[in-house]
Amino acid sequence: MVYYDLPPDSKVFSRTVVTIGNFDGVHLGHRSILSRVCQRAKELQAQTVAVTFDPHPIKVLRPEVELPLLTTQEQKIQLLTQAGLEVVVVLPFTPEFAALSARNFVRRYFIERLQVREVVVGHDYCFGRGREGNIDLLKEMGRVHGFTVQVVWAVEVNGAVVSSSLIRAMLRLGKVEEAAQLLGRPYGVAGRVVPGKGRGGAVLGIPTANLNSDNDLLPATGIYTVWVQHQGQIYPGVANIGTCPTFNNNDLSLEVHLLDFHGNLVGEQLTVQFVQRLREERRFPSVDALAAQIHADIAKARQSLLDSTPPEHFRHSPSP
Secondary structure, eight states, X not given: OEEEOOXXXXXXXXXXXXXXXXXXXXXXXXXHHHHHHHHHHHHHXXXXXXXXEESOXXXXXXXXXXXXXXXXXXHHXXXXXXXXXXXXXEEEOOHHHHTSOHHHHIIIIIIIITOEEEEEEETTOOBSGGGOBOHHHHHHHHHHHTOEEEEEOOOEETTEEOOHHHHHHHXXXXXXXXXXXHHTSXXXXXXXXEOOOSHHHHTSSOOOEEEEESSSOOOOSEEEEEEEEETTEEEEEEEEEEOOGGGTOOSOEEXXXXXXOOSOOTTOEEEEEEEEEEEOOOOOSSHHHHHHHHHHHHHHHHHHHHTSOOOHXXXXXXXX
């Protein structure tokens, strides 16, 4: 169940294990926390709850900072649910909410509305006005109000602490395989197919779907092997992120070619997961040279993807 805000008279919870955070990307570090929530809720016979915010606090507190999020709100809720959470509470983050003291936040939300029995947080979690609340304050209030606090330490992959900022850095470099190791799944974006320039099928003989992405962040420009979900079906494919310099374009676009798919996708919703970067985008001396390279990219993608299976998360995720 998803609750957008919890008014003061909320009486829907009686015994919960709660975690709280932005959970952007729902990466391996987040999933370690979520796993502990599920484990402790089972032991305490309690309901699992994740509390998150909309919009991201930085977008309210520091609007001058351009922070591209790894997941849309819908994707984040879906990933939290897939991690085993029974309830997701999305609190509207406003300047008034940001001014709430840490102690008042705990009283109003954890104690009065969520009836919390245990709070599970990351080792460096801070909250409340000016980030004044910390784990010591949570433990102090827990002793008074009858809840316990579990602290989950950072997760490392190849010697690096998993974080949303590190994943963003990997994606900006086109390192989608490294980003997938930190996320625990390939990075994915969703969006609706819009009319493109019409060159893919008519000029190159390779039809593509021009995706208007809902996500803030696309990987670096280049050619990628991808898995594409459309109406519950999953297709291997090749994606191009770039400006199509051979045609002297200036606008950045995401175009996807689905292997062995026939049909018109304009207006349809797609989800694209990036598996491997095949090469950088570059200008070709002719349309024929570009077409030949795209066919070579498709052959390489077909070989690598058809010998594998879509990731577990993607195979079990609902159609957009």
